[in-house]
Amino acid sequence: MFHSPKFLVLSIVLLLGIGGCASxxxxxxxxxEMPPEHLVKSDLxxxxxxxxxxxxxxLENSIELWQRFLKNNPRSFRGYNNLGMALYSSDQLLPSIQAFETALALEPFDLKIKGNLKRALLFQVTIQEENKDLEKAIEHLERVKKLTDDAPGKEKVAxxxxxxxxRIYEQVKSANTLEAYEEFVQKYPDNPKNSDEARRLIAEMKPKESPLGEIPEMQNEMLPEPAQTTIVPKQEVVLPEPMEKVPSLPPVLKESIEIVAETEQPEVAEEVEDPLVEEAPAEPPAEKLPAKLEPTVEKVAVDPEMEMKREKAAPPVQATTMRVRITTKKTSLRVRAEPDARSKVLAQIPKNSVVPVFxxxxxxxxxxxxxxxxxxxSKKYTQVVK
Structure with a gap:
């Protein structure tokens, strides 16, 4: 029986299976171990x-040699991977992770580099968990999850x-502040166990506004009673007594008054004549002097209706019943801006004109x-009209 062909075949299969399981x-x-192709002799x-x-x-000598090699061959993913292994073996985790990331960027589908990077990341996560640096540990685990291809492995990392x-949420509950809950929801909005509870607590802790926009603590307070309005008895309006009629000014005779235009006159190198005194004609000088410039004169007719309006608009303080007549012989009488013979000439009033005095x-x-x-x-050339 033991020498039958079927028994021999079964024995061989069983031995092969046991050997495979043991290995x-x-x-x-x-x-x-194999260097890249097309290297120069010194780099090889x-x-x-x-x-x-x-x-x-x-390890120290190996790290130095790999850095020298990568200086000459910066695109070698083999060199960066081997440098990462040397750093990882010397417990320099963060530099080793950077070296593996560079190698994976140069060769994205290499399984050896992916495995080395995941191993270094998980080792770093273990250290961070011991140091209670949970947020950094979660960041590295998220990277491991992206590097994991199989579904069971992804589920395990998740x-x-x-x-x-x-564990972070337990710390948030110990703090029990609105800011801590809001920060947790912002960082981990999809946490299946704690995100909804954190949102509910945030809604409870936030102050609620009343329909009138008041603070809740003030809603129960009584509003102040409206102020009572007092009715003021209607007072009789006392009209002012009519003022005495102010005597109107006497009308000005309708005669033409010459107004001197306000233009600057050129200076003449001679003495200023008295504009009020009519001088006798003098003998002609030996030398011919330049003719004296006369001011530009504009003749304005006096309107009686305008004078009546002026009489009504004139203030009672300046009202007067005194009038004077211009008594110059031939020329018109000059009106000046100030009571001074050297003051500016404003106008010229013809003789026999009657004007009011203020x-x-x-x-x-x-x-x-x-x-x-x-x-x-000037009073000298006037006469009071009675």
Missing amino acids: GPETINPYF ELYNRAVTQLKNNQ LRIETLQD QESKDWYQIEYQTDKKGWI
Whole structure:
């Protein structure tokens, strides 16, 4: 029976199965022993020396050799992976993670580089969990989750992430502040266990506004009673007594009054003549002098209706019943801005004109030669009209 062909076949299959189970899965070498192609002789020797130092666990020498090699070959993913292994073996986790990330960027689909990077990240997560740096640990686990291709592996990493988030939420509950809950929801909005509870607590802790926009504590307070309005008895309106009628000014005779235009006159190198005194014709000088410039004169007719309006609008303080007549012989009488013979000439009033007087100042009368326009004339050439 034991020598039958069927028994021999079954025995061989059983032995092969036991041998396969005993050997287990084939381990992957974490570093690249074979150098890249097309290397120059010096770089090839440098690569082989660095691999030898790495195998012999001469980590410091190996790191230095790999850095020299990468300086000449910055695009070598093999060199960055082997440098990462040397750093990882010397417990320099963060630099090793950076080296593996660079190697994976140069060769994105290499399984050896992915495995080395995941191993370094998980080791770093373990250290961060011990140091209670849970947020950084979650960030590294998220990277591991992206590097994991199989669904069971992804689910395992996701469960570990949720566990760390639950530990963070326990710290948030201990703080029990609105800011802590809001920060947790902002960082981990999809946490299946704690995000909804955090949102509910945020809604409870936020102050609620009343329909009138008041603070809740003030809603129960009584509103102040409206102020009572007092009715003021209607007072009789007392009309002012009519004022006495002010005597109107006497009308000005309708005669033409010459107004001097306000233009600057050129200076003449001679003495100023008295404009009020008519001088006798003098003998002609020996030399011919330049003719004296006369001011531009504009003749304005006095309107009686305008004078009546002026009489009504004139203030009672300046009202007067005194009138004077211009008594010059031939020429018109000049009206000046100030009671001074050297003052500016404003206008010229023809002789025999009658004008009202408002003020007196020594040898001068203030008269109104046009509506709302007043000036000064000399008493010497006037006569009071009774």
